[in-house]
Amino acid sequence: MTSGFFVLVILSQALMVGGQIFLKHALNSTVDGSETSTWKRAAPFAYGLGLMTLWFFLWLELLSQVELSYLYPFDALGPLFMAFGASMMLKEKMTPRLWYGVLLIVVGLLIVGASQ
Amino acid sequence: MTPIQSPASVKGALPYWGVLCCALFVTASVVCLKKGVDNTQNLLNTVSWLEMPAVVSGWVWAGILCFIISFVFWLKVLKVLPLNIAFNLVNIEHVFVPLASYLFLGEMISPMRAIGIAIVLLGVWVIAEAYCRIEERV
Numbered sequence: 001m002t003s004g005f006f007v008l009v010i011l012s013q014a015l016m017v018g019g020q021i022f023l024k025h026a027l028n029s030t031v032d033g034s035e036t037s038t039w040k041r042a043a044p045f046a047y048g049l050g051l052m053t054l055w056f057f058l059w060l061e062l063l064s065q066v067e068l069s070y071l072y073p074f075d076a077l078g079p080l081f082m083a084f085g086a087s088m089m090l091k092e093k094m095t096p097r098l099w100y101g102v103l104l105i106v107v108g109l110l111i112v113g114a115s116q
Numbered sequence: 117m118t119p120i121q122s123p124a125s126v127k128g129a130l131p132y133w134g135v136l137c138c139a140l141f142v143t144a145s146v147v148c149l150k151k152g153v154d155n156t157q158n159l160l161n162t163v164s165w166l167e168m169p170a171v172v173s174g175w176v177w178a179g180i181l182c183f184i185i186s187f188v189f190w191l192k193v194l195k196v197l198p199l200n201i202a203f204n205l206v207n208i209e210h211v212f213v214p215l216a217s218y219l220f221l222g223e224m225i226s227p228m229r230a231i232g233i234a235i236v237l238l239g240v241w242v243i244a245e246a247y248c249r250i251e252e253r254v
Contacts, residue, residue: 024251060176064153068146069217069225073210073236079203080239083247090253098246104239111232 006113008062013077015055017085020078022048066116073112080105134193135202139209141186143216148179150221200248207244210237 026045062071084102087094152175193202214233217223225233 060149060153063146063150067217067223068150068221069214069223069229069233072146072213072217073233076210076236076240079243079247083243083250086250086253087246090250092250095246098243101239101241101243101246104242105236106239108232108235108237108239111235112229113232115226115229115232 005062005065008058009071009074010077012055012058012062013074013081015051015058016078017081019048019051019055020082022051024048070112070116073109076105076109131193131197131202132205134189135197135205138186138189138193139206139212141182141189142206142209143212145179145182145186146213147216147220148175148182150217152176152179198248199251200244203248203251204241204244207237207240210240 022044026041026048080102083098086092087098152173155173155175190202190206193206197205210233214223214225214230218225
């Protein structure tokens with residue numbers, strides 16, 4: 001597979017994670033029910049929905065190019081970005097466990113990637 | 117989408133069935149989507165965006181529907197199960213999806229691919245703890 005394919009796969013999962021974070025943000029702020037919060041909530045909700053839509057079309061395009069059992073394992077990049085990326089951004093200490101997990105997923109995906 | 121409710125509303129074994137249904141609907145969703153895009157090859161080249169809804173295969177709509185159903189199950193599950201358990205359980209979809217690809221799409225899973233998938237799944241379980249901690253903070 002071309003490197004372009006992998007770039008698109010990574011991009012699609014990044015969109016997915018971004019979308020999820022925005023949506024979560026929008027839903028979380030529902031709890032404090034102040035009167036201005038409706039509009040404050042609308043923006044992250046729209047961003048989240050927009051990113052999810054982009055993810056969906058990109059995912060369809062990728063799905064039309066390769067076999068499902070080949071593409072689906074790359075879905076695990078989502079939790080990986082979430083755990084790894086957010087750990088970095090929230091300046092959390094990286095546990096050895098997280099490194100092992102990231103390593104396992106990357107190695108697994110490389111093997112899947114080579115299996116076509 | 118209501119905020120988290122008290123776990124007092126647990127009904128029997130619902131959470132575990134819910135997780136299973138969620139994983140199964142996700143699997144059904146991606147299988148339908150795959151069938152759909154295979155039926156509508158070269159979609160982007162041949163039609164304009166306005167004509168798209170009429171041309172898109174029913175499989176795609178079925179896939180979207182299954183995706184929404186799985187999402188509803190997921191939200192229901194999260195009301196009663198802690199995320200770390202639900203997340204670990206729902207990742208059996210990484211087993212279901214290749215299995216369904218083999219059964220319904222006629223894909224051959226080479227031993228190499230199976231090993232890769234197994235390692236990925238292991239990795240997902242290892243990061244689950246970190247993932248859930250982050251998910252709850254974001």
